[in-house]
Amino acid sequence: MGKAKRRRKAAEKKVAKLRSQAKDLRNEARKIAKEADLDERASELTDAAQDLAERVRDSDTLARASGKGAELAGVAAEKGGELASRAKDRFEESGLDERAQELAEQIRKSDQYKHARETAGEASDKALSKVGDWLSHSPAADKLGVEPKKKRRSRVLVAVLGALVGFIGGLAVGARKSETVEEVGRLAGRVGQDTPDIGAPAAQKDIEDEVRTRLGEDPRTAELPKLNVNVAEGTVFVRGSVPDGTDHEVVRAVISTVPGVEDIDLQLTSVGASN
Known part of the structure; x- marks a missing residue:
């Protein structure tokens, strides 16, 4: 009985850690979306992170929770890279340097x-x-x-x-x-x-x-x-x-x-x- 209780507490700690990571990823997603002016993409990423966090919370086993946490991290990294790439492309396409020279x-x-x-x-x-x-x-x-x-x-x-x-x-x-x-x-x-x-x-x-x-x-x-x-x-x-x-x-x-x-x-x- 004591061993099961310890396992449950250990699982709860890891789940809490995954929740914290999910929260950090959501904050990072909002920051990236704001800088890149892509609010719609940020909203999708935030919803995905929230959904995965809910699944982690409701999971019955530690292995499943860990798997979902890894999946969330992978999705966040992929989306973050995509947002950063889009932001860079938008800046280059805007031609700010050329516009400044044209104005001068x-x-x-x-x-x-x-x-x-x-x-x-x-x-x-x-x-x-x-x-x-x-x-x-x-x-x-x-x-x-x-x-x-x-x-x-x-x-x-x-x-x-x-x-x-x-x-x-x-x-x-x-x-x-x-x-x-x-x-x-x-x-x-x-x-x-x-x-x-x-x-x-x-x-x-x-x-x-x-x-x-x-x-x-x-x-x-x-x-x-x-x-x-x-x-x-x-x-x-x-x-x-x-x-x-x-x-x-x-x-x-x-x-x-x-x-x-x-x-x-x-x-x-x-x-x-x-x-």
Whole structure:
């Protein structure tokens, strides 16, 4: 009698252990189903585990209970692997990386993005032209070796203008056009005082107009979008966005045919063709 009681207790302990394992498997199944967004599969797995747990509880022999526990573990492992595989396939099929890249490309091609770049470029080009003219007529011109009517460009002036291009470009990012011009004005005020506000010479304006005309008339460049063109001391500064595949040397060759052009500074940004 005592031996049968001990066997019964041992069987009950093992059954309790199997119930605990079944409970853990149910919890694991719910977790996997939640992560994989497969609630329906999780429900089926939970029901199967619950059914097997009930059979283990109602079994008459320890061997049968152990067999059902092993069967439950096998089913849970198989279902868990299937759910994990489905979750991985769903993630790969969703193409999240490709969608992120596509969104970034759409932003880069958007009208707002292009307008912001062109506005910043236009502001910096106009400010650069004004600063170049101002320097050539300011009291600092003698110190810098700048002569306003010389055909040959001063290397000192080119260096100063190059530094200003970088400074203006930094100010133009994310700023309004008026703010950029005002900041450049304050910078110019620190270089020299009491200088006249001189606009672009007529000759430089003529060169700018002629460059735009030839770019629009030449078949090789006629299809290009509108570019920002400014002239200072014989140097033509061209800014803007052009389609991918545009030959910059062709643009340079067309501009070089304009009388009075001594040097060309191209800063063109290539963008993909809009859909």
